[in-house]
Amino acid sequence: MTAALEHPSPDRIEEFGRELDAIREKVIADLGAVDVDYIRRVLKAQRGMEIAGRGLLMLPPTWLLGTALLACSKILDNMEIGHNIMHGQYEWTGDPALNGRTFEWDTACPADQWRHSHNVVHHTYTNILGMDRDIGYGVLRMSPDQPWRPYFLGNPVYAFLLMVLFQYGVALHEVETERIRAGEISLADKRQVLEEIWRKTRRQTLKDYLAFPLLAGPFAPFVFAGNLTANLVRNVWAFSIIFCGHFPAGTQEFTVEETREETRGQWYYRQILGSANLTGGRLFHIMSGNLSHQIEHHLFPNLPARRYAEIAPQVREICERYGLPYNSGPLPTQFATVVRKIVRLALPGRAV
């Protein structure tokens, strides 16, 4: 662990875990039509914006508006809709359109691979160095506990590239390039994974950069540029929100040793120490897929995300009572600390 923190006693941690369990049970007992109506409204808005956006960006006078709508649609599709549905947050509804195991999203990463790399790996082993591959995505040095190598001098450059190409970075997650580079596995071991990524990425590319532009005839360049911009905006936004979830100043990483034989209470404890929230208005929370409530999301990844806002004060109050940090701040402040960390960790040493 990077910062010295007095751990609560084991009994106290379990007590703390039971209080969190109680919050979840209360929300689960209350789930109903209001939650389904909400996600369907978001789906409707996303599809409406997608259709309107794709139409409007074909013509120069409305290009900017259309591109903005398409970008919003992609952000909603990936975050409030795709990410949350694929967590199984709406599986209790029995609606196949909201089924987390079959949902596919409008981004380069195949949904099946995401379900493994995110739901299983990242959410189970959150912030455990060497296990949670979201720490640096296999290309960045995001923790002082990662040994420095000259390669990391390019940390800010890699981070910038990851930001603008974020959908491809996410798509390549399951390839585990750092293990290939280390010689632990060979490229041939990842053949099937690569084939799936290729199929999904090819479809997405054909759609945004060939089929829709051709459909616009003489206005093809506008459509091409609009789709490129919308994808870029989504990439930068998603990267910013996601990197603010676990890397702002104050979040902690863990070692495999200290998390071995973890109890449920300790698991909750780790989720809180390793996550950070973003403050903002209702629209901001929706556009961030409620990942602005990263702490609540990591405690209860399969509760409908719209519920995080209502339980956040309760979680915060529990944290205060147990003397645990509750890391929260506005996006610009939190993101600045992330950038600082990326730049600082390009150089050797442990200080951040």
Next chain:
Amino acid sequence: MFTQTLVRRAVRSPLAELLLGPHGPDRYTEIVNPMWTSETRAAVTRVRRSTPRSVTLWLQPNRPVTWRAGQHLTVTVEVDGRRHARCYSPANVEGSALIELTIARHDGGTVSEFLFQNGRPGLVVGLSGPAGDFALPDRCPSRMLFVAGGSGITPVLAMLRTLQSDGFDGTTALLYYTRTADDACYRGELVDLGVPVRHVYTRDQAAGDLTGRFDERHLAAAMTDPDAVFVCGPTTLVDAVRRCRPDAVAETFAAPVVAVPEAPGGGRILFRDSGIGIEDDGRPLLEQAESAGLAPQSGCRIGICHTCTRRKLRGAVRSLTTSTVSTADDEDVQICVSVAVGDVDIAL
């Protein structure tokens, strides 16, 4: 209909699939109209309430649905955000464009209560099926007796109406059991059909044509020596008819009562896809499946990632993370945090 077919063709072309991917055409068309989807759905077009405890709905499906008189369709509705499904037998002539369903409300019947309360023109429901072996033979014998109990009248009426529309020239008769005279749906329609009906009212014996429960006496009063007997109703009625006529073609509709034992362990777990049955030792289903030599997909093993989610086909399981008990058939459960409560069948 032509435009609909044209639109359907267009949205299923490879180019459209690419343009509308990855969500597919349905996810866009259903926003405009919930009936424009490749899933079978039906809209209520007409509603009639002829008895105090039932409602009759006429449904227009978004694609032709064919069923045989006596078979049932599965109707799916959403109640407080959750989908629930229940089987109902159409009551009209087989091959009709509209589907006529009569729904009797009963205590604890989620779908029936919902349809009784909310059945109005414009309501869209999900449809699947048909299913069921309760049907007329290809060649009908000349003397056929029908026995219906409660809402068991619907498949029987479909059969009687289909026989009439096919120009059946033999003899038919109906024994019809309901609680009271008010509960007898389709009283007028039965008169119009011209089929001799004997009404029995289980809670108002004196008002009926016959008294008591079904026995030889009722059988003789309805039709002497029928060539074939068809019965649809609660298990008790079907059993009584089968005692007199073991050859009766029968259908029961009573929902099985799921008794949930207090503690896990001791029941029987059947992994149905692999045909492996084991005795429940109380551990989560995932662990027991693995001990039985199966290798189901799994991830976090603490109930958060949903990788291990499987369909529970039958029986009850309790979630260790939420303490909720799932008793309905065909529900998805996270097997890493679910323990069996009594006998359970899992699709694994």
